[in-house]
């Protein structure tokens with residue numbers, strides 16, 4: 254008998270379990286559409302050319318060592334990261350209203366934000382954290398792990414395979430005043446459906462009226478549309494509107510630095526004479542939380558990101574890399590859509606080309622997903638989400654034919 258006999262066996266992470274099953278499958282036409290990581294047209298991981306060059310600069314730097322970074326991370330990286338998401342002319346930056354802390358990629362940034370809110374956000378009526386339905390599965394665990402109560406707002410309409418904007422508005426209207434609302438800044442995971450600019454404007458009106466606190470999770474800036482400013486529009490609009498908010502920023506996808514865990518958490522205070530002072534206090538508390546959790550963030554990936562973000566030429570090359578990745582995905586959406594059309598596959602598939610970013614929410618049912626796996630060695634999550642990056646000119650035809658078969 255041990256002291257831990259009552260510890261229940263947790264289920265395996267469904268995503269990484271599926272990934273293992275796919276890895277173990279040796280069928281030559283296997284298609285892996287599980288994980289949100291970019292693949293080139295040969296279905297291989299891709300190191301961005303801008304990142305390769307930054308790597309070479311680091312490798313030849315005689316002054317490089319392995320000392321600790323400061324608690325808040327590499328300042329050259331965090332300040333460039335803030336300019337990237339907020340815009341270099343952002344009033345929030347000019348007025349010193351931004352606190353930035355380097356984190357363990359986007360996951361760590363969401364977690365640090367959640368931890369900070371759990372400790373310091375005033376919730377006299379025990380307001381909840383509202384997550385979109387559906388959302389990135391990890392959001393549920395991250396916020397409940399820090400003891401914040403969860404609620405959800407409608408997001409995806411199964412009928413239109415687009416945004417359930419009526420449902421979203423109604424939920425934000427009826428949430429208790431001062432609720433925390435989590436938004437995906439762009440390229441919503443898992444649906445690939447984003448609000449339009451007009452819809453964001455309306456959302457901001459409700460947030461203001463209800464005194465809600467907006468928390469933006471930004472994991473795909475530049476990766477979604479190929480344009481960094483376009484993908485940051487919602488965040489920048491909210492800041493223009495004078496909101497107090499926070500942003501969790503990941504460089505996993507847009508720099509292809511997945512395993513290096515490069516991310517940043519930004520807290521933006523609203524415009525007020527006391528904002529710089531508020532920021533100082535918030536920064537001091539974030540530093541204490543960071544110290545107890547990870548002490549110092551990892552250096553290598555942040556140095557790579559810092560070189561790319563701060564060098565004009567490499568930055569321009571990175572923008573080319575972003576256009577290449579997002580362009581290939583957009584082209585593949587079109588090919589898939591056209592192919593399903595040619596096959597006369599039952600149903601309306603226009604959402605394939607309307608959705609944006611890494612994922613498409615296909616509308617395939619769990620039964621159809623299982624059949625795809627069993628009959629065709631095609632792997633996707635049972636909610637019907639496919640990572641578009643897993644499709645390419647060689648396998649899209651095979652995929653379309655297999656989909657056609659299971660929906661008939």
Ligand code: PLP
Pocket residue numbers: 289357358359360361389437442470471472503504505511516
């Ligand atoms: N948030 C969303 C919505 C995501 O899709 C992801 C990655 O899939 C992340 C955050 C964080 O990823 P990472 O911790 O690898 O940066």
